[in-house]
Amino acid sequence: MSDSDAQDGANPDRHPLDVIFRPRGVAVVGVSTQPGPDGRMGGNFLNALLEQGYDRDHALYAVNPKMSEVRGVTCYPSVLDIPDPLDHVISQIPSDGVQELVEHCIQRGVRSLHFFTAGLSETGEEELIQQERELVERARAAGMRLIGPNCMGLYAPGPGLAFNSESPTEEGNVFLLSQSGANATGIINGLGARGLRFSKGVSYGNAADLKAHDFFDYALHDPQTELVVAYIEGPRDGRAFFEALKRLARVKPTIVLKGGITEDGARAARSHTGSLAGSIDVFDALCRQAGAMRVRTLDDLLDLAVAATTELRHTRGRNVTLVGAGGGYAVLSSDQMAMEGLTVPPLPDEVQDRLHEFIPIAGTSVRNPVDANFGRDHPMDFRSDTGLTRRAFDLIAGSPTTDLIFTTVGTRWHPGQDHSRDARRHQLELTADELDRIAQEHHVPIALILREANIEDAGQPAYERGVGVFPTLERAARAVATLLEWRRRREGLPELFER
Amino acid sequence: MSDSDAQDGANPDRHPLDVIFRPRGVAVVGVSTQPGPDGRMGGNFLNALLEQGYDRDHALYAVNPKMSEVRGVTCYPSVLDIPDPLDHVISQIPSDGVQELVEHCIQRGVRSLHFFTAGLSETGEEELIQQERELVERARAAGMRLIGPNCMGLYAPGPGLAFNSESPTEEGNVFLLSQSGANATGIINGLGARGLRFSKGVSYGNAADLKAHDFFDYALHDPQTELVVAYIEGPRDGRAFFEALKRLARVKPTIVLKGGITEDGARAARSHTGSLAGSIDVFDALCRQAGAMRVRTLDDLLDLAVAATTELRHTRGRNVTLVGAGGGYAVLSSDQMAMEGLTVPPLPDEVQDRLHEFIPIAGTSVRNPVDANFGRDHPMDFRSDTGLTRRAFDLIAGSPTTDLIFTTVGTRWHPGQDHSRDARRHQLELTADELDRIAQEHHVPIALILREANIEDAGQPAYERGVGVFPTLERAARAVATLLEWRRRREGLPELFER
Numbered sequence A, B: 001m002s003d004s005d006a007q008d009g010a011n012p013d014r015h016p017l018d019v020i021f022r023p024r025g026v027a028v029v030g031v032s033t034q035p036g037p038d039g040r041m042g043g044n045f046l047n048a049l050l051e052q053g054y055d056r057d058h059a060l061y062a063v064n065p066k067m068s069e070v071r072g073v074t075c076y077p078s079v080l081d082i083p084d085p086l087d088h089v090i091s092q093i094p095s096d097g098v099q100e101l102v103e104h105c106i107q108r109g110v111r112s113l114h115f116f117t118a119g120l121s122e123t124g125e126e127e128l129i130q131q132e133r134e135l136v137e138r139a140r141a142a143g144m145r146l147i148g149p150n151c152m153g154l155y156a157p158g159p160g161l162a163f164n165s166e167s168p169t170e171e172g173n174v175f176l177l178s179q180s181g182a183n184a185t186g187i188i189n190g191l192g193a194r195g196l197r198f199s200k201g202v203s204y205g206n207a208a209d210l211k212a213h214d215f216f217d218y219a220l221h222d223p224q225t226e227l228v229v230a231y232i233e234g235p236r237d238g239r240a241f242f243e244a245l246k247r248l249a250r251v252k253p254t255i256v257l258k259g260g261i262t263e264d265g266a267r268a269a270r271s272h273t274g275s276l277a278g279s280i281d282v283f284d285a286l287c288r289q290a291g292a293m294r295v296r297t298l299d300d301l302l303d304l305a306v307a308a309t310t311e312l313r314h315t316r317g318r319n320v321t322l323v324g325a326g327g328g329y330a331v332l333s334s335d336q337m338a339m340e341g342l343t344v345p346p347l348p349d350e351v352q353d354r355l356h357e358f359i360p361i362a363g364t365s366v367r368n369p370v371d372a373n374f375g376r377d378h379p380m381d382f383r384s385d386t387g388l389t390r391r392a393f394d395l396i397a398g399s400p401t402t403d404l405i406f407t408t409v410g411t412r413w414h415p416g417q418d419h420s421r422d423a424r425r426h427q428l429e430l431t432a433d434e435l436d437r438i439a440q441e442h443h444v445p446i447a448l449i450l451r452e453a454n455i456e457d458a459g460q461p462a463y464e465r466g467v468g469v470f471p472t473l474e475r476a477a478r479a480v481a482t483l484l485e486w487r488r489r490r491e492g493l494p495e496l497f498e499r
Helices: A043-051 A096-106 A128-139 A181-193 A212-221 A238-251 A263-274 A280-290 A297-310 A327-340 A349-360 A388-398 A422-441 A452-464 A474-489 B043-051 B094-107 B126-141 B181-193 B212-221 B238-253 B265-271 B281-289 B299-307 B327-340 B349-358 B390-398 B420-442 B452-464 B473-489
Strands: A025-029 A059-063 A073-076 A088-091 A114-115 A145-147 A153-155 A172-177 A198-203 A227-232 A255-258 A293-295 A321-326 A404-407 A446-449 A468-470 B025-027 B059-063 B073-076 B090-091 B112-115 B145-147 B153-154 B169-180 B200-203 B227-232 B253-257 B292-295 B320-324 B404-408 B446-449 B468-470
Touching: A025 A043, A043 A059, A059 A153, A096 A114, A096 A128, A114 B349, A172 A181, A172 A212, A172 A263, A181 A198, A181 A227, A181 A452, A181 B169, A181 B327, A181 B404, A212 A227, A238 A255, A238 A280, A263 B327, A280 B153, A293 A297, A293 A474, A293 B094, A297 A468, A297 A474, A297 B094, A297 B145, A321 A388, A321 A474, A327 A474, A327 B181, A388 A404, A388 A422, A388 B043, A388 B420, A404 A422, A404 B126, A422 A452, A446 A474, A452 A468, A452 B145, A468 A474, A474 B227, A474 B390, B025 B043, B043 B059, B043 B153, B073 B468, B090 B094, B094 B112, B094 B126, B126 B145, B145 B468, B153 B446, B169 B181, B181 B238, B181 B299, B181 B452, B212 B227, B212 B238, B227 B299, B238 B253, B238 B281, B238 B299, B253 B281, B253 B299, B281 B292, B292 B299, B292 B473, B299 B468, B299 B473, B320 B468, B320 B473, B349 B390, B390 B404, B420 B446, B420 B452, B446 B473, B452 B468, B468 B473
Parallel strands: A025 A059, A025 A088, A059 A073, A088 A114, A114 A145, A172 A198, A172 A227, A227 A255, A255 A293, A321 A404, A404 A446, A446 A468, B025 B059, B025 B090, B059 B073, B090 B112, B112 B145, B169 B200, B169 B227, B227 B253, B253 B292, B320 B404, B404 B446, B446 B468
Antiparallel strands: A153 A198, B153 B200
16 A cells, blocks of 8 residues: 555545554654754654654654754744645644644644643643643644654654664564653564564653554554554543453454552652553453453563564463573573463473483483583584484474473573674574474474573564564563463453464 | 691681682592583683682692693593692592592592582482492591582682682672582672672582581681572471571571472472472571571572672661653652562652752653653763762752662763773763762662673672662662561561671
8 A cells, every 4th residue: 555545534444543653744843953962963853763764755854943954854944834745743842832833733734743742731730731631622623633742752664753763664563552752662672672573653641632542443453563562551531441452452462561550650650641540450450351461561561572473372381391401590490480370391201211312411301391411512502413402302392291392592602602793693593493493393382582682683583483582481481371371361252363 | 817727627716618618739530531612621620720720829630541631730540640739529420430439539538529420319219329328428437528419519719619710700708509500600600790709609419418508507607708698409408407597697698599499390409409399388487587588589699699798788768769761661660669569759849849950851750760861862970070960869869768779870871972891881880989979978778770781891890889780670679678578577686787
């Protein structure tokens, strides 16, 4: 579908919010006349749009009466002076100028206005709450939608919309909504490093006009979106929120992280987005009822998103075989699996006997956890051409006691090896290729455990090959256990994860 | 005290195990004739001793009848051929040769024999269990002590004993005992990166002869040791274990991590060190009764050791002020503090007003969490010479609502900055200097939150300045909360953390 189709407001197949994620022209209002701490002019939003390439195929403008150009972008005195096309406006002016800006945008036929501008309802001051309410009424009456105030706005890698310079530029299948800009950035960077990519995203702050349920409805109808992740502080309209969540979560897996679930957190949420938190028990019960997955931390959200978009989502049961470091590490790993709700059953005797044919060393367990040593100086590693590592994995994956495998094999670098980034990346690609083959052949999902520092190099190549990466065994286990529990609760509902 | 004093077995002030940690000569028996995966000859133990400098002041030998020299170390056909002095022997021969080796060591007057050699009692086979028992009886009758079998042995940075090449070479005040070699390495590397240093350490495996209670007793009497950390799978003698732990923990803070606390973990522990795990509830109750701190994961052990050896151990109460990223990050951070048992009380109005004098930006909270922005493009950072960052911290640390501070300020690098390792290290040293001054002046402990990847650069310089570093706010909170709870339980016992 071409961009011009997408802009056809009369097209009955397009969702009314679609125009917001595909603007034909964008203006950044209030660009700074001073360079930022990085020495660049224009500020965060203009630079993000330039680096994501929005200006390659679309019209990009800046507004500041004191300049005529910034970083190659024409700078106009006012929105009223900008030529066509102009669909979307980003405001980074102080709050005392927003009323005039709304009028100008309405005059110019702008479709959506995003307020990075803060200092309105979240202050808790009655006058400012009232002012925000009036802005919304005025905009809605004129057919213009508001995003925010007090937020980072839109991320859409397709057209090149972004609020961070370093967000992934490729499109994907994850829809992100977040009341917080910081957490939106944390999710984009965190999932990006693990290899996931986004259909669209929005940081929507105070939710004065567009609210979570509007974006849930959009994500439900967006054909690009297959998974939804949401950071919520306080739904403005609880009933609409849970009804939209229920419609969405019946069709697309949806992960919800609630901020402000303690008294201290709720106090912070009030001063952040003016949200009233309400009871977390009620929220949790309604999420369950809606068929969504609620998580407690940002890390849990990231891990569950990885599990829900890799072969791990098809995991048959709770029986995990661990392949990696042995000894006390294996003992603590087994404890962690059990504490997270998985089990580590011993491999059958015949599988242990066959593993012992080529893992003969005393002190090296082949029971489960399987110690990844073929000898003191010979760790399992897919780079060796003896084929033993593949044979070991085929035996383990073929065991009836193995529902899934967690492993660290093929992720270590030994002294004396080539430690260059290219060499590490090449090794991890090889490992991911082999693990993917084993997983496919035996219908046994595999998760790769990779230190946080290495995930930034290897997350994406592994994910592309269908292998989810996690920084710790514990986090992998929690994600899979949450997914299994969620699937169990959904019995009777349509199966979301068809092979 | 000189090394020769230390060897005087007749000195009534020396603990009987002291000789083990200060051997006048060490032999590695069974060095390989083949290079390892790193291309080096000699294997793990010989290389670790060479790289830790044991051979600089002491006699170091190798044993293998097929070679006369390895990496500059003279290689003898047998222990019997080694000249004086020889106190400690490391065995990496297969288990069928251990009986002869014990006899040779007794003949040579060896004081301690460490078996890396595995394949004895941990196999669960009656014959091998019996063989191990006989070895112990024979050695004890001759006045020689055994370490292991199935373990990594001794770490003592003073004389240069080590089992890993990259362990810290400086001495410190932490005593480590671990049944597992892998977890001993994890603890040495993990605490090492955070800046802690060790008095002595031992990985003692099957504990056939020397057991946890022997090492507890040694740590109690060792003047170098101020904190003890222990990884235990199954105490061989429960009564002796808890009695020794009680004597130790009354005098020196002691952190215990128990492996095998679930059915799956206990199964792994049986095949690892032959340990019978027993009930974790009983173990936990006995640890509490003994006044020790029990942790559930290796990360918790690391974090608690940092908290227990920095100013954080003097924390007055549960009121934490968070200084760092704002918005949704602050909301989730506040939730995490509360879930871990700390609180995030609002700063008093007068402190907020004074902070607002120089933090004027809308949307920037000075309530608590305090958003570390003096403006959109001007984050708090001790490198700026305006002094505003120091003023802000002085106000926060001086507030009666602040028992302790967690912060990320001064740990970020902006695009365009010098990103070299030296520059980052210099910045973190500056930050640690400032935080230390603030902590001292206001008697308010400060923890610095630093991404895992940066801890490896900055952990030690920060720790040297009295500032504990933690990879996440959540982990810092859990450590402090555990410490506060432990102190509360100890009421009536002697105060361990005198200023």
